[in-house]
Amino acid sequence: MRITLTVNGEEHRADDVWEGESLLFVLRERLGLPGSKNACEQGECGSCTVYLDGVTCCACLVAAGQADGREVVTVEGLGTADELHPVQQAFLEAGAVQCGFCTPGLLVATHDLLAREPDPDDAQVREALSGNLCRCTGYEKILDAVRLAAGRQR
């Protein structure tokens, strides 16, 4: 099948997509956007978190066909290496990035949290990020990063 979708503001088309493919596979392997990560492909880790029509979801759980005609924002759409988004900058500075595999998903989830709740308390942050596993940091520095980003966005 053929699907068309807007990713980070740009229209993309993918041909010969097999029905079983996920949005994550299409992004990573067909559109050359590997920023969203494939840590479990079962909806358990949050590494593949993206916006789909403005709502965050696990791209690994979305069938490619379901994304047809819709709008996707990935970590690559938040900011680039040359121009980081304040949330990305805060993760970098706070030491919230070790191996970095969880980072793209956490960035999208944090971006979403701060858009909804610019001044979250720790319990709210924990609840909002509880679907994103990180094996390296123990989460303390991720909390620091969210606090830093929230402080700067205020």
Next chain:
Amino acid sequence: MTASPTTSPTTARPTTADGVGTSPPRPDGTLKVAGEFAFASDLWMDDMLWGVTLRSPHPHARITGIDLTEALATPGVFAVLTHEDVPGEKHYGLEHQDQPVLAIDRVRYQGEPVALVAADHPEVARQAAKRIRVDYDVLAPIVDAERALLPDTPHLHEGGNLVRHVRVRTGDPSPRAEVVVCGDFEVGMQDQAFLGPEAGLAVPDGEGGIDLWVATQWLHVDQRQVCSALGLPPDQVRLRLAGVGGAFGGREDLSMHVHGCLLAQHTGKPVKMVYNREESFFGHVHRHPARMHYEYGADRSGQLVYARATIHLDGGAYASSTPAVVGNAGTMGLGPYDIPNIQVDCFGAYTNNPPCGAMRGFGSVQTAFAVEATMDLLAAELGLDPVEIRVRNGFREGSRAPTGQVIDAPAPVAELVEKLRDLPLPAPADVAGPLDLRHLPGGVANSTHGEGVRRGVGYAVAYKNVAFSEGFDDFSTARVRVSVVGGQPVTTVHTAAAEVGQGLVTVEQQICRTELGIERVVVAPQDTSVGSAGSSSASRQTYVTGGAVKAACESVRRLLLTSAATRLGREVDGLWLGPGGAVLDEGGEVTISLVDLLGDDHVEDTVEWRHRPTYPIDEETGQGDAHVQYAFAAHRAVVDVDVDLGLVKVVELACVQDVGRAMNPQAVVGQIQGGSAQGLGLALMEEIQVVDGRITNPSFTDYLIPTILDVPPMPIEVLEHADPHAPYGLRGVGEAPTISSGPAVAAAVRAATGLALPRVPIRPADITAPTSE
């Protein structure tokens, strides 16, 4: 230039910003937050194929036939391979070459690789793999490590089921003590659960050689094993580090390395392999589950008199690093305590369970659960508190380890636990303000309103060797070059040391800045075109590769200053490298800038660096100077336990660790917090459940790792008692926090419940329906 000086006539004078002791941002951090960093599973090439592995469904079986016909006939399939297609050595392994590249006539664990497929789409490859017909003659699995060692148990490998037995004997063999405590303890099988799945891309070079981009911990040891399996010399097998999404020991053994290369060679095309989460659980080794019997004797004042321990580690189907894990658990299995009379037996056995090998803490994690619980039993028996018993018996500088080795560096066990005791405790649940369900065990599941909730506090100490032990030739290689780029001096550092997330690349930059005063430092991509750096494991990489980078910088500095002296027609004495790339004289005046000195030229040296030697232990007594350095940490855990429902909420997990020198304070704290969370996971939730040799929970749905809701605030205090023998006085950091956090959590749960809880992870039913007491 290949001089290899270990000392230099000139010394560094600290000058430049972002050197050792500061926390500059990671050089790979910007790409990682931008989503532009290429992890191994992100690699991509035009025209590449996808490789998949067919694995054994049985823990133990004979293979009586393999039929590839249907798989080969699948459209889109380019190759289907079995052991017959392995051109070189058909077995590999880190210490024993006992693991088949692809099963030959027998499988010894569920998930053992049997055949490979390459196809133009991963789904096609998976479908084709399902069409491979393998006939198995199923055998009864051996699933118990102790039973595996009984004389009448069938042998899984030639030579029997014992991988290694370490005996440690010292002092009086039949000592008497006024107070004796003992216990039987068990630790379940933990998984590294790194987030970045095993992945790599193998690219044939068209001339019989191959380039492999892969996520690993030690490029050269992989290269050795890949070469032997492919029957190729090292110059035809080039390994390059692909972005690593965490490792924790799980990437010390080969995963897809040889498989990807075989498929690439057979098809003549690039082949990418990426494990999914389920396959990842089958595709790497786990932490050894342990069964341990401990007995400690002490006098009435609480001074330890003797210790006896019997430790059984289940190595699973293949040896992997079991011999070294047994060595560690045996020689360090009594914790950091002075004990005059000792009798330890540590066994590692082959079984048909999943293979076990390296994981953060390497042998000390398991024994620490037993040691620290036994110390608490002793304290309770004597009416001492858990801090006091550790203060009275803890190692100090000059103590003797059970191996007889004198600890000739700071060993501040008493200070660690006293500092923990002095930290303020979190406010009790009932005065912390209005009842907030989110903070109770069970959280918003609304399972309790605090009725059955009890608080407990527990302490534990970690003790772990740093770097490789028992006479291993443990070295690293670094190449450092200074050149002029765009009118500025630049240092380039090239090593094969794997950056697995821990931040080594940052520390390499910091060392170069400190030694050479040049702000800009480029870390070259890690590959096998420079000498081996050894493994990114055993908390050794900052020590050993850091030592190599420092030594290479010292050599380069000497070469630069000598060249400056020659140019200026003066003695080298008194010249030094100032900040910003200037050669200064005694008075701090610029004599010549590096830009002028070098012009279009560069100065470079490659240095191999070793820590001081270690020695094998005596087979009968376990005596010997086996280890080079020890790391020490301690944790205090505060938990709330719902005793009705068996739910545990960790309220706070504080750690004090001696790191010798905090090379990068932010990274040090990050390592301690990450390691602490993994220990918490083992205490409360993380276990690969193996029933009759089969893994029943190979997914993140069922294998639970701590989420941000499970991990509490983790206050950290870092001590810096320099180790006089180590570069900059540093001490390996990464593993110690994983060792003490789990036992501290378990101790806190025992304190809250009054239960013995001899097994981790502690399951809700262990609390609500305890089998003992």
